[in-house]
Amino acid sequence: MNTGNAVKQKKLSRENWTGLAFIAPAVLLLILFLLIPFGLTIGNSFTNYNILKPGETQFVGLKNFIKLTRDTVFMKSIVNTFVFVILVVPLQVCLALGLALLVNRKLKGISVYRLAFFAPTVLSLVVVSILWSYIYNPNNGLLNSLLGSLGLGPFKFLNNPRTAMLCIVVLSAWQGCGFQMMIFLSGLQDIPAYLYEAARVDGATRLQQFFHITLPGLNNIAVFVSLNIVVSAFQLIIQPMMMTAGGPQNATMTIVYEIYQTGFKYNQMGYGSAMALVFTVIVLTITLIQNKITSKSNED
Template sequence: MSTAAKRKKKMTKENWTGLAFIAPAVLLLFVFLFIPFLLTVGYSFTNYNILKPDKMQFVGVANFLRLTKDTVFLKSIINTFVFVILVVPLQVCLGLGLALLINRKLKGISIYRLAFFAPTVLSLVVVSILWTYIYNPNNGLLNSLLGSLGIGPFKFLNDPSTAMVCIVILSAWQGCGFQMMIFLSGLQDIPAYLYEAAAVDGARKWHQFWHITIPGLKNISVFVSLNIVVSAFQLIIQPMMMTGGGPQNSTMTIVYEIYQTGFKYNKMGYGSAMALIFTLLVLILTLIQNKITSKSNED
């Protein structure tokens, strides 16, 4: 009896300490994540205009019905998915490829490491502007380069069929340095004796990569791809700086459309409805991805 009471008392004390530790994080989460999210849900059922807060009224599902007729928003959903589907494999492969390249003991390897990582540190706005110059159809670097090889010229960002691909390439280039670092640490965690044993058994480099490196990086790959998926869905800076969502809405993304509706047109209610749909889409995808990865982890 007394021991049980004692344990109970001890437990509560520990609980309080624990709670005290997570309190700041929980508080911040509430203030900056949960409350804004709940407000967004609330606003999405109103006609809230930023400049006319007094005139806010409940409008039911009118905003959501309107979304089904909004051709640009529907296009932006497709565009965003196209971007995610293209950029995730590309960026994972680039990150892994670079990690493999620099995972060796060579003189001056840290210079390469720094060089490959550098784009990640640069501001995305700066990178976007720089690549706009590179992609310039008339006197851009890329067309001059391709021209000397007898290819092109291409219109890049000025052609609706290639604009999104251009943004994919620059985004993968900009982001892969970060994934490279994570893959690198993963590579260095794989015990060297596995490779030695495989070499003794006569396994070639390719087999070693396929049967040791890839399985060894499984957990890291899951983390990396989830990371890229989530940030890829939030694509806005590149189209905003480089194309303005054009040409012909080919690079308009969901978040850009939300920003434009909410902050440029001041139509916060309608923008909130878009944001809610966007959140649900990402949520569903994350759940699916979770299910797939946890299943493959059980194997």
């Protein structure tokens, strides 16, 4: 990787302007929609900026951050977000991989299945959340009707602080896994068939083929997929907003939801910015750690 760069260095300098022109739109957008807002957020987090009273904004130093340390709901939302990430990432990766293995066959009509598993991804999260609220409903809800026919329930899934987050984990994994399934699928189809043939000749069982050919072959894809899921999982907001409003008893309050509520519902942009900054640091730290771990495992 590094040696390749050195060789190309000379050539690049001649093509510098073309190259720059090509990346300019992306960089501009990045500056406009990422770096500037990020800079503004840092600035705002040290003020008492109220969205309705921009004229009265004052510098308040670390006041917002000191307030954050006393904010029990924000602390709870950090814990909840981590619980969600820890539960949803393995579940979603496994689901996606499982589905990819299932649909990676040359059967008649397999594309119908691929489409069916992929479909939830294209649905709006709002729609999916409302749909699942019906499914979880204790009165005549689909899930409780099923359990009822087995003589169980009814359970108030979303109205129980112990199960509410779990419900959101399940529906999120269901909604998201179709997309990652497609990525896994393309990875599966990239694994050369002769490896399997050779394994079969050597007498490897299907399970051995899976662990010694399929999994190593998907390593890079798995890293990409899990990174992807982690980052999007941290941004959980729509499902609790639609289904539980962060309740019951703050059991499903997440960081981004709390930031949204503080900034746009209570108009406290300054305080909300401080929350956002803390959130950024958390996600950045985790991504860096993840990067370290995965780059190490790639070198092995």
